[in-house]
Amino acid sequence: MTNTFSDQSAQIGVRVQSAASESTALPRLRRSAELNERLHRLIPGGAHTYAKGDDQFPDGMAPVISRGHGAHVWDVDGNRYVEYGSGLRSVVLGHAHPRVLSAVRAQLDHGANFVRPSVIEAEAAERFLATVPTAEMVKFTKNGSDATTAAVRLARAHTRRSVVAICRDQPFFSTDDWFIGTTQMTAGIPAQSTLSFPYGDLPALSDLLDLHGSDIACLVMEAATVTEPPAGYLEGVRALADHHGCLLVLDEMITGFRWAASGAQGLYGIVPDLSTFGKALGNGFAVSALAGRREIMERGGLRSPDERVFLLSTTHGAETHALAAAMAVMDACVEEGVIARLHQLGDRLRAGVHEVAAAAGVGEQVVVRGRASNLVFATLDHHGNPSQEFRTLFLRELLLGGVLAPSFVVSAALTDSDVDRTVEVVADACAVYRDALEAGGPEKYAGRPVKPVFRRFA
Template sequence: MDTEETTEAEETGETAEFSLPRSRRANERLHALIPGGAHTYAKGDDQYPENLAPVISHGHGAHVWDVDGNRYIEYGSGLRSVSLGHAHPRVVQAVRREIDRGSNFVRPSIVEVEAAERFLATVPTAEMVKFAKNGSDVTTAAVRLARAVTGRPRVAVCGDHPFFSVDDWFIGTTPMSAGIPAATTELTVTFPYGDLAATEELLTRYRDEVACLILEPAGHTEPPPGYLAGLRELADRHGCVLVFDEMITGLRWSEAGAQGLYGVVPDLSTFGKALGNGFAVSALAGRRELMEWGGLRHSGDRVFLLSTTHGAETHSLAAATAVQTTYVEEGITARLHALGERLAAGVREAAAGMGVGEHLVVRGRASNLVFATLDEHRRPSQEYRTLFLRRLLAGGVLAPSFVVSSALDDADIDRTVDVVAQACAVYRKALDAADPAPWLAGRAVKPVFRRSV
């Protein structure tokens, strides 16, 4: 490295340029064959600093290795799905056992009823359950069922929550609405989280038109006192179905999800992500009176609720059963909270110590932490997020969020906090310069939902 390069590195706080040549070539191969270079937009390389999007080789526990041979402490594993850590022995053992016995048959397997019994024992607020492969399948099934039961066309979604489904009824409301007819989108209306008066006004405006209210029962903040119970009362009074999307809150808030923690029972709820520890499984659960509309033991018109060839693959259902058993027997939810609390406290202390405590902000429930990067005016900044992610990656921390898995240990948390402190030192320099550009080394990371490329 020549003198000019050394001086630049010193100014940006980098002792050696971090690069991922093999990952960069692998990303080019991905883009050549797969639209967007990933099968989930949130995993796209546009979500990472330019040329610093690791392509993963393998993972174990709380660590992953990229194709360049770098090891990272990983957060947000599998977009929150791998909450027990990669290749968890109890889950792997259950999956291997079922794979050796066959994975899919022309009739239901005994594993299906065992998985259903385990689920309903873990989530006792539900009376019936049907499994599928991904979250969109079950949220759309909930919407379809609500429309069938009520005979109403409109869906009311919480506008403060970022994602419910890949299907038209929701995606049409996002900036990525290309290809979706306006007539479909017009049937979806939004209500604000935490505001019962605004929700009642919406239900009154569209009297006898709203089939369901669908929301995440909790997010980065706790529900206001009485809010979920108030939604329950509104839904009952206006004759619509209350649907809790528990993709994230399921297992992470309590073994029975947010409904188990807060004691408010929805008509329908949807689970996924942590349910399979990375294996593809999701669930629609709810009151028998509603769920039977999708079955054979009711007198009304049949509802095409869910019918998935791979929804009952034995190894995925075995994984779900093992995950729930592990959560209950080993107190996993409590461990996630303890790890998250330790991490949040360490990050906040490190940020404050470097003078960026009001710019790097940790938010959310301890088991589901995210961070916000704010500029010198305390506005959300993709540029400062880019700077921060670059320094984390260089320090061996892969963290699009700070969502923990139970495989982390105290040493992982301590190492993460040390890397965050180093990143915050650079953050402070950029704030003092009122210009993060010299520390970006390329374009800024981009939001997932945007109209143009």
């Protein structure tokens, strides 16, 4: 295996051996370890997003990032990695993308926030509604949780009902009580009136609505994640929502600008009542959006005769540079073939991983799933069950090879050679995986297992 670390790394003596030949080798992460301790002293959890916590990585192998460019990041020790899942799927074009940075810098010269709306708010809204034509109005904010909770509030006001029904097979919708109250982390949250339904099962949703439809304000779901929607499923959900008088809210945080420029709703031809976008919308800059039907959105405005809804009134909701970033992303997705590139890269990566895993004899244990633009991997044990221990081993071997990959979600900045290099590292990781299976378990290879985000105790 060739060393994937930068020249800067070589200057400070970092060397990484083949994980298959020397499984005890570790990259130099001394400064990262020190900074992780400092982060925990200052910030609960040591990060501002639980999914970025060091408990999500093998013990002693959670790099602290100093910079990123394109599809590569460097940690504070000087190690370079090919990065996947960039910014939890938010950096779709790659780090420091010139088109985005140029748009942001131009706006910064004119100021970021004013006492009245800026012209860019109208321009960004027009651009968004032209890109996502199923929506009639849009309001921007800074994070996905606020946008999705605002959709729930609108739905409750519009229907005069209080219960929310969420798709239980999809992992995250909001940090607010109506959703977090359904997870293991319920401390500090009163009992919630949130119900759930399985993805892809229209009869189950129909039964739920028959029982509780008169109380349900909205159905909150992603159109698709790891699996594609069964034929007729989304159309059936739309029809059931209409029949029972509840709103359909599509969470497009992941699917927006990854499935298509117009989101999953555009790709699958489904028209939600409300939808929420974020992550890739700003290529790492903080911007998200609530969009939907005019008559519903206007409940938060000044032109509806109905009782007003307090809707997304945020000081920083329309910072000019974030909206400029969003417009640059939308333009790039429409003009530069970004979505097609994501799928081409993902297809190449999936095929390569499948080939080397099968060759190593672990094709049934190391499994790549999902749409090509949004790949994840499963790490299974001898019995085909998901294993955090084997995930830890796999992550460790990827890191040893210079690949930072909590998922295999691609950015458009990856090159074919980056993907091919990743497949080489995966091949070495699969060799170690096979050895661990033959030895009866990964414990001696991996150490403390990574942990699920949603758990009651640390």
